[in-house]
Amino acid sequence: MRFGMMAEENTSGGMTGYIKHHLTHLTVNQGHGVFWSIHLDSVIFKLGISVFFVILFAMAARRATSGVPGKFQAAVELLVEFVDGMVKDTFHGNSKFIAPLAITTFCLVFLENFMDMLPVDALPAAGKIFGVEHLRVVATADINTTVGMALGVFLLLWYVGIKHKGVVLFFKEWFTAPFHAHGIWAVLLAPINLLLRLIEEGVRPLSLSLRLFGNMYAGELIFLLIACFTLDAALSHVSTYVLGGAQFIAGFIWTAFHILIITLQAFIFMTLTIVYASMAAERH
């Protein structure tokens, strides 16, 4: 195991070095090649956030009362009611786990995105004290995380589809939908249907993962660029104070705006999961 690979990049210094440093994961190599390198920071933060979420909601569930709810319970209930209503409106299959899954998806993506709200240098600087050279705290700004989640959704869609239609109809629809036909036309249209289906199957996880990753990565990058206003600044220099003010204003605006982005991205991820599941459950 080697912590903090690619140390040679730090030597370049300046803006490029700063940004590159921040975009480098804490990586361990478990074998040869890129595939076997594990982004330890993404894994740790995702796990930590998941545990935090589970403890939080388990507490809410444990303390739940059928009487007048406390503030926390009321907040959880509002969220659950909202998502459950959305699932009822959108998903017409008979799977009971879609709503809990949607809530979990939303909360996890939101909490992971929320790490972006913390000062972009805070945790990496803290990590440096403990000898951790690289640290990226936003798990959703790592394409491995988002692709992993999207693959989970992909498997879920297959499960929902097979559960609602049976294996035979599920695979038959690969050749008979969206273009229905009879006789010779059915045979002729089968490859086209299959091609469309394959594209669809590929596009869904791709769009889910790339959208989330792109938004979070770009957001993080902008935080890094804003941080560059006062990079390597000397307190004795007048420009530091001007640029410092500029950094504060820009950072303030972008952080405030980012509240919307992280919520919206989590919401979109959840909504699309529900919509895809609903489509998978439908017979064509």
Added chain:
Amino acid sequence: MDIAVTLVIQGLVFFGVAWLVMKFMWPHIIAAIEARQKKIAEGLAAASKSEKDLDEAQARSKEIIREARDRAAQIVDQASKRSNEIVDEAKGTAAGEAQRLVAQAHDEVARETTRAREGLAKEVGKLAVEGASRLLQREIDPKTHAELLDRLAAEVARG
């Protein structure tokens, strides 16, 4: 790489946004939560109140039914008492009437007896006078012997 100033400003930004959220977003979230709490509290209060009302209404209906039953029993009692009274009264009246009739009949009988006796006595007197006149072959003036005849009749009547 010195990022001290950068990090301080980032911290300021973080607390600035936290203030923004606290000032402008948090009140809305808390308001929604409190509205929900209030709605649930009101619903529960209404439910328990209606339950209490139902209990009260049931207790009152039981009370009313009990009262009505008591009243009915009372009325039945009264009615049977009254009917007994009426029967008793009727019995009394009938007995009195019967006694009165019997007494009247007795009087009547006594009067008739007296009258019959008086009539008989007069007749006896007349017969006696007639018999005597036949014996004496002469008329006896009933007027002159009225006193005698009357005494005779009284004697017969008494006997």
